[in-house]
Amino acid sequence: MNIKEYIESGVLESYVLGSASAEETHQLLRLKNQYPEIADALFQIETDFERVAQNMAMVPPPGMLTRIEDEINALIETEDPAPATRHRESDYRRFDNDRSNQFIEIEAFSNQMRLHKAWRWVFAGVFILGKIFLIAAIYYFLENRQAQEQIHDLKTELRQYKH
Amino acid sequence: MVKQNHALLRAKPLSTHTLYDAYAGMLLGYIFEVVKDHKIAEDYLVKTFSSIAKNFNDVNWDEINIWCQLQRFAKNELTAFHKAIDGYEVPAGDTPATLPNLYLDRMTDEQKLVFCNIYYSNKTTTQLAEEINRPEKHIKQLLKEAFAIIRKSHEH
Numbered sequence: 662m663n664i665k666e667y668i669e670s671g672v673l674e675s676y677v678l679g680s681a682s683a684e685e686t687h688q689l690l691r692l693k694n695q696y697p698e699i700a701d702a703l704f705q706i707e708t709d710f711e712r713v714a715q716n717m718a719m720v721p722p723p724g725m726l727t728r729i730e731d732e733i734n735a736l737i738e739t740e741d742p743a744p745a746t747r748h749r750e751s752d753y754r755r756f757d758n759d760r761s762n763q764f765i766e767i768e769a770f771s772n773q774m775r776l777h778k779a780w781r782w783v784f785a786g787v788f789i790l791g792k793i794f795l796i797a798a799i800y801y802f803l804e805n806r807q808a809q810e811q812i813h814d815l816k817t818e819l820r821q822y823k824h
Numbered sequence: 825m826v827k828q829n830h831a832l833l834r835a836k837p838l839s840t841h842t843l844y845d846a847y848a849g850m851l852l853g854y855i856f857e858v859v860k861d862h863k864i865a866e867d868y869l870v871k872t873f874s875s876i877a878k879n880f881n882d883v884n885w886d887e888i889n890i891w892c893q894l895q896r897f898a899k900n901e902l903t904a905f906h907k908a909i910d911g912y913e914v915p916a917g918d919t920p921a922t923l924p925n926l927y928l929d930r931m932t933d934e935q936k937l938v939f940c941n942i943y944y945s946n947k948t949t950t951q952l953a954e955e956i957n958r959p960e961k962h963i964k965q966l967l968k969e970a971f972a973i974i975r976k977s978h979e980h
Contacts, residue, residue, distance in 0.1 A: 671964030674971045677889075679896055680948045707889040709974045711850075713927055713943075714891060718849035719856055725866065726844055729873040733840065736874055 667692065668702045677706045738778060838885055840877045847894050848873075854895060858902055858944050868905070872898045899946050906946050927974045938963055939970040 675681040676689050693700045851872060856865040876897050883893055928936055937956070941947050949967070953960040 669968065670961075671966075671968035674967045675942075675949050675964055677892060678942050678967070679892075679899060679946075680942045680952075682948065682950065705975070706971055707892060709971055709978070711889075711891045712978055713925075713974055714850040714854055714895070716925055716927060717853040717857060719853040721848045721852050721869065722866065725848065725869065726841075728866075729840075729844065729870050732870050732874045733877045736878060
């Protein structure tokens with residue numbers, strides 16, 4: 662295969678802009694891993710692509726991040742958290758061998774548990790029931806102690822009458 | 825600037841928040857170029873980041889070009905907008921870009937037509953080749969030339 666001709670064909674540019682066909686994409690991903698020249702050319706085009714976007718960048722208005730966070734929170738509230746451990750088969754298999762250390766690990770195992778908000782009512786109910794049982798237990802304990810004392814007094818009185 | 829973004833992403837664990845810090849301006853600029861309205865562009869930016877957050881764990885961020893991925897998220901969100909204006913063709917010499925752009929200004933009308941229709945209007949090279957009745961090979965060549973101009977503009 663003529664690598665130079667392939668790079669010059671414009672298929673890399675088409676791929677970066679997301680306009681390549683599935684067949685072209687599949688071929689490019691395969692060739693990218695085989696030929697470092699293609700991987701380097703692709704990296705260069707991606708960088709150029711980013712420059713275009715930076716040249717047209719606009720400063721988001723104040724409060725935009727809060728709006729986004731509110732929208733995301735609303736999404737979390739309305740949807741059950743989906744299992745998120747599976748990685749989708751990516752368009753790219755690697756960014757660049759030499760540049761792979763530019764990136765940091767993005768997801769670590771969390772020691773925290775996420776629950777649906779509906780559980781808060783369950784927890785509140787359990788808490789209230791717990792309190793009711795505790796008060797009832799104290800009440801019956803005191804009642805029982807008082808009854809025991811009364812029985813003890815009555816027994817004492819009964820013995821005195823017998824004598 | 826590209827390096828600044830990468831440095832920013834290296835400094836903190838990658839999250840929707842760090843992606844916002846590094847790329848929100850670029851995404852907003854891109855979306856604005858498509859929709860031509862600040863309010864609508866902001867709404868689409870919110871939708872794009874919601875979609876990013878929703879699919880965050882499905883994307884293999886460390887093996888791909890982040891901007892390409894983010895731009896595809898924006899394109900997906902803008903599909904509805906493109907459908908609404910379906911049939912609109914960007915005429916040569918009348919690019920959809922409204923902001924001054926040092927790269928587009930250096931392209932010929934034909935290069936701009938191809939670049940903008942693919943970049944902003946979400947058309948494939950095959951679709952565009954059919955629409956303007958040119959061979960797909962020619963479209964790809966024009967796209968390549970457009971990127972060469974971008975690179976050359978940056979080097980100067």
